[in-house]
Amino acid sequence: MAELSTVQPPESVFDGVVVPAAVETVARGRPLRPVWQNALGGLTYEISDVNARFFVKFAPSDSGLPLRQEAERLAWASEYTPVPRVVGTGEDESGFWMISEALPGRSAVDAIWRKNPEKAVKAIAYGLRQLHEALPVDGCPFDWGVEHRLAISPRDLSEADEIHRDIPIDVAWARATDPPPVDRLVVCHGDACSPNTLLDDDGEWSGHVDMAALGTADRWADLAVASWALNWNYGDGWEPLFFATYGIESDPGRIAYYRLLWDLGP
Template identity: 65%
Template sequence: MAELTIVHPPETAFGEEIEIPAAVRTIAAGRPLTPVWRNVVGGLTYRIGSEYFVKFAPASTDLPLAQEAERLRWAARYVRVPEVVASGSDETGVWLQTRAINGWSAVDGRWRPDPATAVTAIAEGLRELHTRVPVEECPFDWSVERRLAKSPRDLGDAHPQHRDLDIDVAWERATSPPPIDRLVVCHGDACAPNTLLGEDGRYLAHVDLAALGVADRWADLAIGSWSLSWNFGAGWEDLFFRAYGIDPDPERIAYYRLLWDLGS
């Protein structure tokens, strides 16, 4: 992977002037810095030249970049993910530097005229992750029990289909999960932007793996399919499930979408 560089960064930048963190300047060492992404809690992503990316989480946030670095290093044995170059922290925050991969996000404008290509790649990428990464060797847990233990029990930022649900009712449903279908190593954030496609439009790599861990495959499939409507509009779920090679399971889909909205 060392020779790969990404030449097609995501199209969304910060949208406002933000001071570059000192740690990021140090890592860049005079190389050009391009702002790529700012998330809702203040985490920043920059491209360094054409060879690297660096994520920075201010100390005021709880973004799990150290956790992500650990998971990336482990997952790289089995599937293509960004290579960790360096990670660290100081009193200002935490950072993660990775080597770039030559590909496009599944939600890049390149695929907007042809969302079927992106949807197929997302599904095939998840299938590869779920089949190639050995469950018995994975030291990370993304089980329902672990997620419920960390849940804030809040639906304030939930999807409209859950936002008006009584929290006690929601919690009762969440604490009564369906039987496990198949344990796999899940991505943990299988939303469409976290799959990279190659020049040929096929699945290339996974990114943003801070929550990677063992769970029922429907924990990924429910969210991966749900995110398609957010990025490509309605009507793509059938293709997603066909490309993955599975029939939709309404009960498990509904359960894992509610669990997601409960913030766990």
């Protein structure tokens, strides 16, 4: 993974968003398209080349975004499963950036798949099963288990789903600190929400993105959130198909626990 250190041009504005000077430098005059801006100021751009496409993610220095953490996890996971291959990283006083090769496919929440949710749900479940089967637990240097997550939790439900928002925090914390036994330890995605699965033009799973939280945990840590996110993106009623495609029976107790842990953050 190359560390990029460059003399940067002034910032410019593109489609109403200020393009960081570091991103301009990485683009080197190639076509640049803004793709995403999150609530913490993180930016993602697509760079088009003659022979390839790349994405550059930029995390401002004061954002707290775990972009360096994501680069480390992608570099490890790319040996085993389809994820973006990191080709460069860099850092200066303005922030940290990561350049990765584009994977084939579109997000599972692209308009074409919102119109065909059955295909999307099957691909999400199949892809998550493939991820869990492919990534080696014994060789994984990253942790996303309950103890780790509780240790860094902000213990805040103010932005939680409505099913958790009114639970007194001491009650929620008591539940969170009494986890169910581990069903099966796997390397989890860590943010298995629908947008982070990619589908090819035939609706087949083609890879995963946004893996800053990847680490070993009970597979239900992923399954509970991935199935929950279907409701947000495609409407109610898709969870049975998800679990059937993954090949597992729904487990209401573990689902409830890991959804609460998710809302307690991070």
